[in-house]
Amino acid sequence: MANKRIDEPTGTETVGHEWDGIEELNTPLPRWWLWTFYLTIIFAIGYVIAYPAWPMIDRATVGMLNWSSRGELAKDMSAADQARATVREQLARIPIERLPEESGLMQQAVAGGAAAFRVNCVQCHGSGAAGSQELGYPNLNDDDWLWGGDLKAIEYTLVHGIRQAGDDETRMSVMPPFEGAFDTAQLDALVDHVLSLSGKAETNATGARIYADNCAACHGPAGGGDRAQGAPTLNDAIWLRGSSREAIKRQILQPRMGMMPKWEGRLDPVTIKMLAAYVHSLGGGEDFVEVAENPEAEVDEQP
Structure with a gap:
């Protein structure tokens, strides 16, 4: 101081x-x-x-x-659960083929399906749904559908799977092995004809005859495939197992056929419906077509 x-x-x-x-x-x-x-x-x-x-x-x-x-979080979570429950109730009531008529509900289904896809499907089809040609997992972004690409067909495939043992309604197709059925010249001629269907090679009479005798019954005379049998299209540029001569020869001699598990029992019906909506939205989805010839006939479950 x-x-x-x-x-x-x-x-x-x-x-x-x-x-x-x-x-x-x-x-x-x-x-x-x-x-x-x-x-x-x-x-x-x-x-x-x-x-x-x-x-x-x-x-x-x-x-x-x-x-x-914590109380605020609980309120927010409860509100979100209630909103999801309302959407799920609406999805449970609407037939999947009518889903595109409700644009808002369709957007909700696609968003929910995207989340379910990331959990259950990316392991095989990839995060971008591009699949793997090497492993035989289909690309879900293109417009080539083995069993049908409308919402109802996709939902059916998800429910029953492909070549799923124990399910009598699973998608099923079998290509017989032709190993030993052709000599080297005949096999080369057949591969030439298969490639010619998509403009990748010149056809020849021998290959065309072998194809007509052995392949046309399933794949069609012009290679257009047959969804009722699960026979793939051969006259486009989309190849699940590869379009090289070696890949085609291998598929003719020793066919490789994949399996997809059925999701019925693993996922609830609404989640499966949302997954179908998401896959359909990826770019290759087709419009649902009613049976027009007989109005009283039921729509085929396996288009």
Whole structure:
């Protein structure tokens, strides 16, 4: 206190400290800063009273408002569950072939199907649904469908699977092995004809005759395939097992046929319906076509 004095240039009292001739002025705090500080103290006291603040052994004080972040999260989760339940109820009621008529519901189904796809399908078809030619997993982005590409057909495939043992309604097709059926020249001629169906080679009479005798019954005279039998199209540019001569020879001699598990029993019907909507939306989905010849006839379950 004895060292305090008034600084002549500023007229402010010093605090009495000196370091190498440098003294500290006892400048008062601005009034606005002091009032702000007092308000923060008042706010802190109000917050401690109204909200959880003081930690205890197994919980914190609840505060007069009885608010908690866990309670808010529970409310948000409950609201989200209720919204999902409403959408799922609507999806359960609507026939899948009528789903495109409800654009908002269709968008909800596609979004839910995308989430289900990431959990259940990316292991084989890939995150972008492009499949794998090397492993024989189909590309779901193109417009080539072995069993049909409308919503109802996709849903049926998901429900019953492909070559699923124990399911009498599973998608089933079998290509017999032709190993030993042709000599080298005949096999080369047949491969030439198969490639010619998509414009990749010149055909020849021998290959065309062998194809007509052995392949046309399933794949069609022009290679258009047959969805009723699950016979793939041969006259386009989409090849599940590859379009090289070696790949085609291998498929003729020792056919490789994949299997997809049925999802009935693993996923609930609404989730399967959403998955079908998502797969249909990827770019190659087809329109559903009613049976027009006989209005009373039921739509075939396996288009």
